[in-house]
Amino acid sequence: MKKIKADPKGVLTGAHYLDGDHSLAEGGLAAGCRFFAGYPITPSTETAERFSERIPKVGGIFIQMEDELASIAALIGAVWGGKKAMTVTSGPGFSLMMENIGLACMMETPIVIANVQRGGPSTGLPTLTGQQDMMQAKWGSHGDYEIIALSPDSPQECFDLTIEAFNLSETYRVPTFVMTDECVGHMHEKVVIPPAEEIELVERKWYTGPKDKYLPYKPDKDMIPFMVKAGDGYRFHTTGLTRDERGYPVINAECQDVCVHHLVDKINKNADKIIKLEEQEIDNAEVIVISYGITSRVTTRAVEQARKAGIKIGTIRLITVWPFPEKRIKELAKKVKAFVVPEINCGQVVLEVERCAAGQAPAIHVPHCGGWVHDPDDIFKAIKEAAK
Amino acid sequence: MKKEDRLEEKNPIESLLRMDRIPHIWCPGCGIGTVVTSFAEALHKSELDLDKVAIVSGIGCTGRVAGYVKLDSFHTTHGRAIPFATGLKLAHPELKVVVFSGDGDIAGIGGNHLIHAARRNMDIMVICVNNFNYAMTGGQVAATTPKDANASTAPYGNFEYSFSLPYLAEAAGATYVARWTALHLRRVTKSIQEAFNRRGFSFIEVITPCVTLYARRNRLGDGLNLLKYYYEKSEIQHGADTRTLDISYQGKLIVGKFVDKEKPTFLDCMNEHLAKVLGEKYQLYGENND
Ligand SMILES: Cc1ncc(C[n+]2csc(CCOP(=O)(O)OP(=O)(O)O)c2C)c(N)n1
Ligand code: SF4
Ligand SMILES: [Mg+2]
Numbered sequence: 056m057k058k059i060k061a062d063p064k065g066v067l068t069g070a071h072y073l074d075g076d077h078s079l080a081e082g083g084l085a086a087g088c089r090f091f092a093g094y095p096i097t098p099s100t101e102t103a104e105r106f107s108e109r110i111p112k113v114g115g116i117f118i119q120m121e122d123e124l125a126s127i128a129a130l131i132g133a134v135w136g137g138k139k140a141m142t143v144t145s146g147p148g149f150s151l152m153m154e155n156i157g158l159a160c161m162m163e164t165p166i167v168i169a170n171v172q173r174g175g176p177s178t179g180l181p182t183l184t185g186q187q188d189m190m191q192a193k194w195g196s197h198g199d200y201e202i203i204a205l206s207p208d209s210p211q212e213c214f215d216l217t218i219e220a221f222n223l224s225e226t227y228r229v230p231t232f233v234m235t236d237e238c239v240g241h242m243h244e245k246v247v248i249p250p251a252e253e254i255e256l257v258e259r260k261w262y263t264g265p266k267d268k269y270l271p272y273k274p275d276k277d278m279i280p281f282m283v284k285a286g287d288g289y290r291f292h293t294t295g296l297t298r299d300e301r302g303y304p305v306i307n308a309e310c311q312d313v314c315v316h317h318l319v320d321k322i323n324k325n326a327d328k329i330i331k332l333e334e335q336e337i338d339n340a341e342v343i344v345i346s347y348g349i350t351s352r353v354t355t356r357a358v359e360q361a362r363k364a365g366i367k368i369g370t371i372r373l374i375t376v377w378p379f380p381e382k383r384i385k386e387l388a389k390k391v392k393a394f395v396v397p398e399i400n401c402g403q404v405v406l407e408v409e410r411c412a413a414g415q416a417p418a419i420h421v422p423h424c425g426g427w428v429h430d431p432d433d434i435f436k437a438i439k440e441a442a443k
Numbered sequence: 444m445k446k447e448d449r450l451e452e453k454n455p456i457e458s459l460l461r462m463d464r465i466p467h468i469w470c471p472g473c474g475i476g477t478v479v480t481s482f483a484e485a486l487h488k489s490e491l492d493l494d495k496v497a498i499v500s501g502i503g504c505t506g507r508v509a510g511y512v513k514l515d516s517f518h519t520t521h522g523r524a525i526p527f528a529t530g531l532k533l534a535h536p537e538l539k540v541v542v543f544s545g546d547g548d549i550a551g552i553g554g555n556h557l558i559h560a561a562r563r564n565m566d567i568m569v570i571c572v573n574n575f576n577y578a579m580t581g582g583q584v585a586a587t588t589p590k591d592a593n594a595s596t597a598p599y600g601n602f603e604y605s606f607s608l609p610y611l612a613e614a615a616g617a618t619y620v621a622r623w624t625a626l627h628l629r630r631v632t633k634s635i636q637e638a639f640n641r642r643g644f645s646f647i648e649v650i651t652p653c654v655t656l657y658a659r660r661n662r663l664g665d666g667l668n669l670l671k672y673y674y675e676k677s678e679i680q681h682g683a684d685t686r687t688l689d690i691s692y693q694g695k696l697i698v699g700k701f702v703d704k705e706k707p708t709f710l711d712c713m714n715e716h717l718a719k720v721l722g723e724k725y726q727l728y729g730e731n732n733d
Contacts, residue, residue, distance in 0.1 A: 090534050111717050112724050116533050121559040125526035128519065128556075132499070132530025135517065136538065140530070158520050285515040285531060286538050288494040292461070292510060294518035295502075303464060304510060304518075 056226055056277075061085050061254035064113045073246040075213040075239040076101035076143075079169045080109065081246070082217025083141045085254055088167070089115030090140040092129040094122055094148060097181045098237040099171035102143040123151035130166045131159050135293070137284035139221060139259075143169040145237075146179060149188055149195070156230050157196035158295045160318055163272065163280060165224035165259070167217065169233040171240040174399075174425025184237035185425030186348060186399035190406075192232045193377045199315050201322035203329060204232040204377040206347040210244045216374070222257040223329060227321055228279055234376060236399070238349040238428060262289075271302040272314075278321045326378040333372040340369030342441045343387060344395045345408055347373040349428055354397060357434035366442045376404065384411035393441035397421035397434045417441075459483040459493075461513050468507055472666030474625035474651030475505055475572055479512065481628045481649075482543065482570065485635035486514075496539045499528040501548035503579040504653070505572040508543040522552030525560045528567050536710055536729035539568075539639060546573040546587040550606050554586065561615035561644045566708040568619075568638045568645040571608060574653035582656030589692040593660050608648045610685040613702050618643035620685065620702035624650040624673040627698060634700060643708050650696060663693075 065084035073081070079102045083091070091106040107117045115138075120126040126142045133140040144152065149170050159166050174180030175187050188195075192204045203223050205216045217233055224231035262269055262281035271291050272280050280300075283289045296304035297311045322329070333351075337343065342361070346354045351372040361368045369391075373380070384407075388394075393416050396405040401422050408418040421437045423429050460483065469475050486493060493514060500509035502521035509516040515538075519527045524542045532540040542549070549557055549571045560567065576594055577583040584594035587608065588601045609620045619641050621634040631649055638645035652658060652669035663669060677696040685701050707715065710729055717725045 090530065092530060111721065111728070114726055114728070116713075116728055118529070118533060120526060120529075121555050124523060125529070125556055125559070128523035128526035129530030129533070131519075132517070132527040132532075133534035134530075135515075136531045136534025138534040140534070154520055155523060158523075284535065285497045286495050286535055290494070290513050290515055292516045292518070294510060295520055296518065303461075 056260070057258040059256050059258045061251040061256055062087055063251035066251040066254060067248050068250045069248055071246045071248065072243055073210050074101065074241050074243045075207065075210045075235055076171060076241065077105050078210040078213035078246050079143060079217050079233060079235070080105035081248060082214040083167065083221070084109055084113060085214070085248065086139065086218040086221035087256055088139045088141045088221065089113070090130070090133040090138040091115070091117045091142065092120050092126040092133070092140070093142045093144065094120055094126050096145045096148045098173055098240050099143045099145045099169065102169060102171070123148035124155070127152040127155040127168070131155060131162065131164045134164050134166055135285050141167040141169070143171065145171050145173050146175045146188055147177070149191065153195040156202070157198060157200065159230045160196070160200040160202065161295050162293050163228040164230070165228050166230050167220045167224055167233065168230060169217065169235065172234065172236040180426050182237065183426040184349065184399060184428065186236055186350065187403070187425060189234060189376060189398070189400065189403045192234055200318045202230050202232060202377060203227065203322065203375070204234050206234045206373060206376050207239060208348050208351050208372065209239060210242060210246050213239065214246050214248065218254060218256070225257040225259050226279070227325065228260070228282065229322060234348065236349050270300045272298060273300040274317060278317070278324070322378055326381070329375060329378055330380050331374040332380055332383065333374060335370045337369040337371070337387070339367050341367040341392045342395060342438055343369045343371055343391050344397070344434070344438065345371045345373065345404070346397055347376055347404065350397050350399060353428045353431055354434055356431035357438060360431065360435045361438045364439070366438060368438060373404070379407045379411070381411045384408055385413070388412035388415035391416050394418045395421060395434065395437045395441050397423070397429050397437070399423045399425050399428065455487040456480060456483045459486055459513050461511055464511055467511055469504060470655045472652065472654040473504070474574070474653070474666070475508065477625050477628055478570070478572055478631060478649050478651060479508055481631040482635055483512070484632045485639065488632070489636055489639050491539060491639060495537055496541065497531060498541045498543055499524045499531065500542070501544040501553060503545035503548050503577070505543065505545035506548055506579070522548055522556065524548065525553055525556040525567070525569065529560060529565050532565065532567055533710070542567060542569045544571065545578070546571055546575070546608070547577040547585045550608055550611065551586045558611065558615035561612055561617040561646070563709040564616055564618060564643045564706055566642050566644070566710065568635070569647070570635065571646065571648050572651045573608065573648050574651050574657055576653060576657045578653045578656050582653070582660055589690050589694070591692040592657070595660070605690065607685070607688045607690065609646070609688050609701050612646035613685045616644065617646045617702060618704050618706050619645035621700040622648040622650070622688065622698050624677055624696060624698060625652060626670050626673040626677065637703070641703070643706055
């Protein structure tokens with residue numbers, strides 16, 4: 056993994072007052088994204104608008120495609136043309152992207168997709184928040200595969216985690232999602248953009264060996280194959296079909312086994328390196344609240360109330376949602392009375408907590424169907440229940 | 444002369460194919476392979492640096508073409524070859540990008556991308572093999588199936604109107620439009636060569652026999668019978684008004700080059716416009732920022 060410094064051209068160094076959507080764009084530009092394809096959708100459109108304004112001035116290209124099917128296809132094409140590429144969308148557009156997210160997984164193409172979530176299903180609540188696409192991010196395309204998903208809780212993190220998303224997607228050659236939501240997307244806060252030389256980026260894992268020896272899908276020691284781009288004389292092939300190391304289709308169970316295991320293992324076996332959590336007062340906690348994104352900020356109030364009420368409470372904020380911090384939850388399940396999992400959906404990440412806790416501690420869900428954030432009292436009530 | 448070039452001289456077509464993937468999957472008598480040969484001929488005759496030519500296919504019998512051509516080659520998803528190619532071309536403008544796919548892929552599921560790439564005058568070439576049906580999945584009715592023809596999902600015959608692809612491509616903005624049949628292989632080669640020399644959105648339709656499904660289901664005989672149909676019913680009319688190119692079941696096939704004009708491409712328009720509006724702040728895209 057080669058580290059490089061950000062290109063100052065894309066970095067808007069300084070302190071700004073930005074909303075999450077605009078910060079996503081600045082994070083992408085700082086990370087070296089020079090290709091953006093997208094389709095307008097509330098509440099994510101501001102990211103596309105910012106890209107359309109900024110990217111032509113830093114040597115990149117913006118294109119508004121005819122739909123999200125086209126946007127994601129163009130992204131994958133652009134990456135094989137040598138660019139770093141990103142798009143942004145929300146629920147309905149996310150649904151349209153699913154098939155080619157699978158293609159990106161199969162072709163091991165690093166792309167970044169931000170989803171500014173709104174309430175669903177269907178057209179749902181275009182202008183109001185939700186966290187209902189969390190499972191879709193992991194399972195939405197057909198077949199077995201793994202992706203990486205991050206969840207920012209502030210405009211600052213929209214910037215930081217977009218850079219992180221690019222770095223992870225380049226490191227593991229996998230689609231990486233920034234799963235934010237309408238609240239964070241439209242929330243204005245201070246965003247500090249550091250100087251370019253303080254932004255560390257992961258360079259694409261370019262192949263440099265002899266041309267005739269290149270195998271597009273031969274895993275390197277770290278499991279990740281080397282990449283080339285079109286036009287460099289490799290005359291390589293890549294496909295969405297199950298393929299061998301040459302990138303040639305092989306339609307049988309043996310090749311499928313190797314291919315799919317590789318796609319899944321490269322993420323799962325590196326989960327410890329990928330996962331980032333923010334833990335507070337875990338050590339003596341009886342109850343742990345697990346939350347992510349905007350809901351972690353609402354949780355803060357409930358946790359304060361709980362402390363005042365004398366409950367020993369800890370918190371985990373999932374900065375990385377996928378891969379899931381399985382080991383950590385398993386470990387903690389042995390020590391705590393219960394987990395409390397508030398999220399703006401009818402029960403998604405809580406299922407993972409439950410699975411990992413494996414009966415050692417209950418996972419109490421605090422649901423919300425979307426449209427607004429939780430009332431902290433509802434979370435507090437669940438905490439009290441859990442502490443009993 | 445590079446060593447590679449000499450090899451190509453010895454066996455021009457084979458050196459452009461992935462011989463390690465032969466035998467191919469196509470049925471005996473299928474027309475797709477012959478269109479690939481025309482394409483390889485055109486590549487061979489062109490002056491292009493073949494390291495800078497990329498091919499993108501969607502899904503279908505024709506979609507397998509990308510897997511057999513020895514270029515940077517991408518076998519993508521059903522219908523999405525054109526937007527994939529758009530991303531590839533825009534990310535790396537130096538490339539010549541060719542989309543090679545079937546009628547269902549390009550004009551059915553991918554129809555929206557076809558018209559928008561043409562509208563933008565995206566500088567790519569689309570070679571569309573029209574075999575009047577969805578072959579890969581077993582001969583279902585397509586947007587190109589002529590009225591009255593039989594298909595596995597039109598067992599009583601097709602009663603829908605069909606697309607005239609050259610008309611569609613021209614109306615949407617394509618700057619080079621031709622139609623040939625698998626009988627006109629030299630003409631196909633020539634059209635591909637011409638399109639390589641143009642900038643802008645080129646669309647070449649090649650009407651091609653699907654012997655196993657379309658022909659069998661409609662009792663049209665074997666590949667030879669179909670070529671005979673093409674021979675008897677095709678008529679070369681260069682410059683024909685694309686509104687007159689509808690195909691009826693076993694009816695006349697008007698072929699030729701219908702459109703060949705110049706128009707600034709997407710990138711030309713973008714560069715010119717942004718340079719005008721942004722002035723010095725704008726560095727022309729595609730020059731030194733690859
Ligand atoms: C999203 C999606 N829907 C359906 C299919 C199934 N499918 C595979 S090929 C094909 C039709 C191909 O027809 P065409 O593009 O005309 O190619 P041909 O096989 O006739 O050359 C279909 C419907 C698919 N692969 N993906
Ligand atoms: S099914 Fe038809 S189109 Fe497909 S390979 Fe056979 S003859 Fe060709
Ligand atoms: Mg077809």
